[in-house]
Amino acid sequence: MPKLEIKPLAFFKPDTGQARQTYDECELRLLGESLRERQLQPVLARPDGTIIAGHRRYRAAALVGLESLQVIVVDGELSTAQVRGMQLTENIHRSDLTPYEKWQACRELLELNGWQGKELAEHLHLDPSTVTRLLSPSRCIPEAQEALREGKLGISDIYAISKLPPDDQPALLALKLSGASRDMLEQQGRKKRASAAPAVRASKIKIALTNGTTVTISGDDMTLDEAIEAVQEAQKEMRKGRDQGLDAKTLQAVCRDKAKAG
Numbered sequence: 001m002p003k004l005e006i007k008p009l010a011f012f013k014p015d016t017g018q019a020r021q022t023y024d025e026c027e028l029r030l031l032g033e034s035l036r037e038r039q040l041q042p043v044l045a046r047p048d049g050t051i052i053a054g055h056r057r058y059r060a061a062a063l064v065g066l067e068s069l070q071v072i073v074v075d076g077e078l079s080t081a082q083v084r085g086m087q088l089t090e091n092i093h094r095s096d097l098t099p100y101e102k103w104q105a106c107r108e109l110l111e112l113n114g115w116q117g118k119e120l121a122e123h124l125h126l127d128p129s130t131v132t133r134l135l136s137p138s139r140c141i142p143e144a145q146e147a148l149r150e151g152k153l154g155i156s157d158i159y160a161i162s163k164l165p166p167d168d169q170p171a172l173l174a175l176k177l178s179g180a181s182r183d184m185l186e187q188q189g190r191k192k193r194a195s196a197a198p199a200v201r202a203s204k205i206k207i208a209l210t211n212g213t214t215v216t217i218s219g220d221d222m223t224l225d226e227a228i229e230a231v232q233e234a235q236k237e238m239r240k241g242r243d244q245g246l247d248a249k250t251l252q253a254v255c256r257d258k259a260k261a262g
Helices: 025-037 055-064 080-094 099-113 117-124 128-139 142-149 155-162 166-177 182-196 224-243 248-261
Strands: 004-008 043-045 051-053 068-073 202-208 214-222
Touching: 025 055, 051 055, 055 068, 099 117, 099 128, 099 142, 099 155, 117 128, 128 142, 128 155, 142 155, 142 166, 155 166, 155 182, 166 182, 182 224, 214 224, 224 248
Parallel strands: 043 068
Antiparallel strands: 004 068, 043 051, 202 214
């Protein structure tokens, strides 16, 4: 049975294959000073000292000269997929990986486990739409992936680029690198998609879900892209209402009044 132990820093061995590859020294120093006062979360390691989760804690402790850390030593064999899952889950929820590192780690988890995006979202306890964005670089040209690695793009930017076919992505990438906002990328992307195919419009779109619920989007003649944007906006309003403690009927009334007011 794994138990909490205290091990000297010399016991630990960093795992060079883990998801996180960049560290901010100022943040590490602050974390180290915090660890000097109290270590709230133990490091997770193999019996040989190889760190499974807690690389930032280890680096921070070494930076400020701590001699030991609390650790839970995991007995038994762990698969590469299990180790990567532990590392990624901790990093995504407890510290900031770069967007490029998040994409690489998510992609590796999919490959190791043979998962679909929905299964990855469930494992990481993330909204499926968030995972879709994190994985969007996989649908982009190498130049866009490199720009993400260099920090020239954010995940929202590359998600906008990923919606276009590869032949159309260089123009959108150049637009971003010239200073365009994410909203401008989305706007140009919509125009490009609209020009590439005839716009089929409908005044009402009904989507029957497997749980028995039917979602209906109605309004002036809409394309599918316009309906998707409407659903995303409605989702934001519903989450905002939930956070404010509104029930479904009250939220419906609030949104109706807001729409009338323009």
